[in-house]
Amino acid sequence: MSRAVRFWLTLSAVAVVLALVLALLASRPAESVTPVPPAEQTWGTAGIGDPDFPDAGGGGxxxxxxxxxxxxxxxxxxxxxxxxxxxxxxxxxxxxxxxxxxxxxxxxxxxxxxxxxxxxxxxxxxxxxxxxxxxxxxxxxxxxxxxxxxxxxxxxxxxxxxxxxxxxxxxxxxxxxxxxxxxxxxxxxxxxxxxxxxxxxxxxxxxxxxxxxxxxxxxxxxxxxxxxxxxxxxxxxxxxxxxxxxxxxxxxxxxxxxxxxxxxxxxxxxxxxxxxxxxxxxxxxxxxxxxxxxxxxxxxxxxxxxxxxxxxxxxxxxxxxxxxxxxxxxxxxxxxxxHMWLGDTVTLTEWNDIFINEALASYAAWLTADDPARNFSVVYRGMAEQQEFWAPSLSNPGADHLFERVYDRGPTAVQAVRVRMGDEAFFSMLKAWAQQSGSRSLEQFRQHADAATPEDLTGFFTAWLDGTTRPEATKDNGVA
CATH class of the missing domain: 2.60.40.1730 (tricorn interacting facor f3 domain)
Structure with missing residues (x-):
């Protein structure tokens, strides 16, 4: 058999095999990717879970x-x-x-x-x-x-x-x-x-x-x-x-x-x-x-x-x-x-924790640019009869009042806790708090301050942070 004949016979055989393979593939049903039903998917929440701003951020x-x-x-x-x-x-x-x-x-x-x-x-x-x-x-x-x-x-x-x-x-x-x-x-x-x-x-x-x-x-x-x-x-x-x-x-x-x-x-x-x-x-x-x-x-x-x-x-x-x-x-x-420390590095868990941002930063300004005792007197005694000034609570001011009393009542409360704790315990506590990083809550601040002193600050924080009236002028409330 000549080389030319052998070539054409081989080529014909390959063509037959290829045709059979293609026919076999055509006879099989086409495979497809089945979409995953939404009920079986895992979705992150639309909102991180903030009570004041429920749509902010995302979960997951x-x-x-x-x-x-x-x-x-x-x-x-x-x-x-x-x-x-x-x-x-x-x-x-x-x-x-x-x-x-x-x-x-x-x-x-x-x-x-x-x-x-x-x-x-x-x-x-x-x-x-x-x-x-x-x-x-x-x-x-x-x-x-x-x-x-x-x-x-x-x-x-x-x-x-x-x-x-x-x-x-x-x-x-x-x-x-x-x-x-x-x-x-x-x-x-x-x-x-x-x-x-x-x-x-x-x-x-x-x-x-x-x-x-x-x-x-x-x-x-x-x-x-x-x-x-x-x-x-x-x-x-x-x-x-x-x-x-x-x-x-x-x-x-x-x-x-x-x-x-x-x-x-x-x-x-x-x-x-x-x-x-x-x-x-x-x-x-x-x-x-x-x-x-x-x-x-x-x-x-x-x-x-x-x-x-x-x-x-x-x-x-x-x-x-x-x-x-x-x-x-x-x-x-x-x-x-x-705020580079208090707000930008130690951040909020929820917006209603705003006290640990603004009240502490305001008090830091009192320490470095003002007289904290004088400022305390101006607010505590000067606003004594202004009932609306003492509401809402600092611990839960609401979205419409986040950036109001936290700048004046806030540092006033911080000065009061300083008086209640004493300078040594207070300044040690403040520096330790500011040297953290990541999100923190107001409740964690309360626990942090309470752990830094033998004093029980539960009633103090209830009066100053949760109350909606001026705290009584008592030693337990840090009012000298």
Missing amino acids: YDVQNYDVSVRVDGTRLTGRTTITAIATQNLDRFHLDLALGASAVSVNGASATLQQTGDDLGVSVVRTDPATPAIMAGATFTATVDYAGSPLDLAIRPPSAYSSGDELVIAGEPTSATLWYPANDHPRDAATMRFSVNVPTNVEAICAGRLISHTADPVATGRTRWVWLVDAPTVTYATFLGVGQFRLEQGTAKGRPFVYAVSERLPKADQNAALAWLRGTPAAVEKLERYLGPYPFSGIGGLVADVRFYWGGLEVAMRPVYNKRGVGSESLLFHELA
Whole structure:
């Protein structure tokens, strides 16, 4: 048989075998992946469980880091944020908070399904194995969200997005982060953060954290990128975005890098006054360390904007944001810096634990900028007949009254517990409390203080924190 004939016979045989195989495959029923019914899926809660803000945050995971990248064009933001988290339960679906419109989401690099209602972003992940949850409890996973919009178009109350001319500032409490990046937006879930902000070359972009770099955009001509790093876990409301014409002062003080930023929209004399005031930050931090222990972050700073905030200051991590009308106030400077410990590092379990943020930070300002005994007398005796002043309770003020009496009745109660405990026990207790990290509750503070003294403080805290009338002027209530 010739080589040519042998070749054609072999080729014919292969063709016959291939046809038989294809016919066999065609006769078998097609295999498909059966969708997992919702009843068999594991969903994280839409809300972390806060009684005052039930929709805030999401359950089933613990965020470790936010990597935020945004481009700013006027008041419009275009962003991509990658969240690294650990699942605290099996998850097929979880919830983030985002007020801007989301366009796409992926989990561990694979496309996921999003459903956005208001500022709630539900993320559904497809199982690769129908019998196994998409994300197993204990697993580390990433979620990347693409989004865009203008924060000024969002009806957030109280307001957290401000503008003045070409200046845009997003900052506020309890809600502000979700106006520029997706988050588990609740103080119970602290995380480290990296912010990369792309702006035109003649514009500054200021954020929380340490300034890591400021470089030209390698792709887009006429734009620059500012990168900021928060390298110790903090809460989402302790972040901000400031974009505009800012006068910057940078350097190192007492071994810590600093960046002070002041709006160039302010008159020159006001700019100089604001920078002179901000330069008091290193000395203020050093003074606070006497009472609160070592400073918890790697950098310091501050920002004074031109916009009209409705508050005096915000405890942004490493860089408090101050109302221009508060410039020169020693008490404001110490209060916001005290939050680096009390609020930004020792965080809240629920918003009704606000006493351990604001009352303690206010008292730290009393210690460093005022006379605590005199302030106590002004409040306790001066407001004796004002019954409405002594309500609601400090332990459960309600969402509408969170940021009211905690600034005056709050530190008054702290001064009273100092008198009741004595200075040695009190200051030891305060420093030990401030040197913790992570979420804590008001009940834990009560237990912490009670354990630091042989005195039984149960009745004291009932009168000062749970009561809605002025505590009686007794030794047990810490009234000298």
